[in-house]
Amino acid sequence: EAGVAQSPRYKIIEKRQSVAFWCNPISGHATLYWYQQILGQGPKLLIQFQNNGVVDDSQLPKDRFSAERLKGVDSTLKIQPAKLEDSAVYLCASSDIRGQLAKNIQYFGAGTRLSVL
């Protein structure tokens, strides 16, 4: 079974530029998550999708961050314009809602490391 795919693996941009990250979840997983992990901290949930609907985006800085999941499969996360403090690893995860406990287990991609200069 293929895992969660993310691209690119690394991205370096200057502040005020825009950037986009792509995620393809495990086939059949209805729930998709985007996390931001700043160095030395745990992952922070930015947005959670159930199919193509948003379940939780309470911690997404909506003035500069946006995310979409068209057709309920792959997803893109965009930052526009980027700030220095956006430097972090952006992790995508997916989970299977079938089964009471299975939906709690998230499978993570390797992440995209963003450096904003």
Next chain:
Amino acid sequence: DQQVKQNSPSLSVQEGRISILNCDYTNSMFDYFLWYKKYPAEGPTFLISISSIKDKNEDGRFTVFLNKSAKHLSLHIVPSQPGDSAVYFCAATKNYGQNFVFGPGTRLSVLP
């Protein structure tokens, strides 16, 4: 407001001994807890979980204990192996799958 805390940034243990990683939480609405392991340049991988209706869950060398009254959980690894060296994250969720919150992680080093 850090809802999930892992107060030990790092831990070193001899191979073959027990590793105990601790996690505290503040929100009594959390009803499901998970441990993830992370190697460098990889995403976190699921290790073990426990529901709030239980106080212990075991899977091979890994056991998670939950003390709801103290809002505390711990991960025991017995025996510890060098391949267990990684960063361990404690995570909590409400409504069995909503509002995931991760702790800051503990770096475990298992020394041969």
